[in-house]
Amino acid sequence: MTPSSPSNRSKEEVVAEFRRQSLLDAACKVFGEKGFDAATMDAIAEAAGVAKGTIYLYYPSKQVVYEAVFAAGMTTIEDQLTDQIAKAATAREAIGAFVRVRGEYFEQHPEFFRVYVGEVARQLIGLSTTRDASRVATDRQIKVLQHVIEKAVGTGEVRAVDPAAAALVVFDLSKGQIGRRLLHGSTTTVESDIAFLTDLIWSGLQPARGITP
Amino acid sequence: MTPSSPSNRSKEEVVAEFRRQSLLDAACKVFGEKGFDAATMDAIAEAAGVAKGTIYLYYPSKQVVYEAVFAAGMTTIEDQLTDQIAKAATAREAIGAFVRVRGEYFEQHPEFFRVYVGEVARQLIGLSTTRDASRVATDRQIKVLQHVIEKAVGTGEVRAVDPAAAALVVFDLSKGQIGRRLLHGSTTTVESDIAFLTDLIWSGLQPARGITP
Amino acid sequence: MTPSSPSNRSKEEVVAEFRRQSLLDAACKVFGEKGFDAATMDAIAEAAGVAKGTIYLYYPSKQVVYEAVFAAGMTTIEDQLTDQIAKAATAREAIGAFVRVRGEYFEQHPEFFRVYVGEVARQLIGLSTTRDASRVATDRQIKVLQHVIEKAVGTGEVRAVDPAAAALVVFDLSKGQIGRRLLHGSTTTVESDIAFLTDLIWSGLQPARGITP
Amino acid sequence: MTPSSPSNRSKEEVVAEFRRQSLLDAACKVFGEKGFDAATMDAIAEAAGVAKGTIYLYYPSKQVVYEAVFAAGMTTIEDQLTDQIAKAATAREAIGAFVRVRGEYFEQHPEFFRVYVGEVARQLIGLSTTRDASRVATDRQIKVLQHVIEKAVGTGEVRAVDPAAAALVVFDLSKGQIGRRLLHGSTTTVESDIAFLTDLIWSGLQPARGITP
């Protein structure tokens, strides 16, 4: 009703939101290039085009910036995963979608992939205060997949494997493939990688005929 | 006839070798706990029970200590892998051996697993000077496996997959499983993990009957 | 019309300039007391009344601080030399001015004299990266004098000596005298030292009558 | 009467003396090349072909080694100076001998010259514990010359200058000339330098006719 007030509010909020996002983008770039330890607040500030002190108006510490970068990326992936898996008609398509969404996202955001890998390492080492947050994020992605497999086991589409374990398998293979692409450079297309993986996984999940004696 | 001379020599060499190994152990512990950047030479020295300067009598820099830790672990694993795979009668057993050796080694040396994961992350980020050395080490492990699969494809024991790609799959699954055990704590036995993985992989590699249309 | 903007600018610049000069003064004191190697950044910071890190906001390294100290002193001396020699009516007065300016400056800035001597030593030993910069500075001072003598030789005011060599003689005597004052403490006045030196040099340069056979 | 005892004694003493001299030579080389601070006991030990600890059997500290190097060189020069000046028939020859001995010695022992210059700098800075020892050594050299001039003033060979001040002048010019040779490389012969200096000094010391009003 008081148009000025909401508009003012909005403007400030919009500006603030824009700042936060700029900082996140800049931070993702720097963390991806240098790793957590070697990344400096100066570098992030410069990349974001603000003064160093400004970062502290939006995030209380380097650690928290890092966590925010990680959370933002993970959320985006999760949203896309949920979307695409919902559209899949069969379990096989769902698995394919899982592999594809992750493969494509990381392909398009290699800096974030580096942040992601670094964070996983930090978790294993036990340095990450993000530990829980990040595990939750990862777990949610896996849960989506697990659900799909569970249903497929129910319908007999795949043989009676442990859905959780199978989901992890898909997850590991997806991760390994992406890492290799970044590390070695890509000699194959994302598509062919996806096809290979999906095929192999699917074979492994097939109701076997006398395979295990 | 001059027993003192050879014995002195030997003694010094033994002491030196012992020191080097103590330092490596201490360094592995600290690097595993803190990561490369956060690990301090002071902490390593304290863990080894020597003064900081002493480390520099055996290694010229922190970087080199780190590389030595990594190389030592990788070499040990590689030796065990070669041994065990040589003893395998069938491709399936060879794959099982691969998964088992790595699983057991890392289970028994969780600090080294953390170093290992950290190093892989450093490589992806491009910080590692070890890059080549470490990739070579990893590649050698994978090559061993690739060889096995190649032969199995030749004999028709497994279907006609790309042996290199298949080897990487085994590698990724092995790594993912180990990481999860460390991260989440183990709710299952190593044995059951190994069985599950080997089984799944084996199914995936089986000569399929009409699986892919 | 926006007095704040220019005044702010100016104020910042003034503060920065003041800081730089404070640091230079403090550094000169510490380098003079301890020599380059034994001087610590901590000591310089303390002498300047700032934190250690602050020095690095103004100078990128200890080496550069040192060079700046040296250059600043040499520049000041050179300016005074040029001034005073320009005012001299005769060659004798010019030589007197040379000896006097250096004598008085170093008398008033004994810390800088110590830096100066230390730097010359560093150059002889080949440690100085300042080498060229400092030699150039010294050479410029000598050139001023050499010019004066050249002209005096031309007018017959002094006998036909090599002007360059004669300039170096004046320079060496000036330096030796200053060093001795600092080292031994002064039992004579600067004035009397200057008079003695000028007199001696002048005698040596006089058109001789049958002195050298 | 017990030939073995004295011979043993002697042998030990000879060996010890030899060691001390080797150490001094090695130390002079290293100090000359690196300067006091940058010279390491390791480098000296290596240059002398002994273990680091051995140095401490002969000298209690780096500082003392340095002082010993300095003292040894100064003593040698002093001996030569005394010899050559004793042989001089006239004051002029004596001055020439002074300039020559120093010029030639330093020309042949450039490392020692660097030590010498470094030590003088250290003295001015006040770091040298050698201070007194070294000043005494220098003073003794100057005294020799001063004596000569005193006598020459007495006989009327030179005009009535202060002998001490005149000796210092000779000393300074000698030092300056040597330094320049080392720093710039030599474009002139030692002989011509000596001739120039001796000549100039001699002119300056000549009984003047109406030079100073």
Add this chain to the structure above:
DNA sequence: AATGAATGAGTGTTCATTCAT
């Protein structure tokens, strides 16, 4: 809100000195 100058704790590395052999 935004800045960036100032801070000072922290780290890898060196090296004179010691001492058990």
Add this chain to the structure above:
DNA sequence: TATGAATGAACACTCATTCAT
């Protein structure tokens, strides 16, 4: 006597964080 492994204090330089403007 000679050795050289071990020590640990010292130091240049970095950078996350603060705070006056």
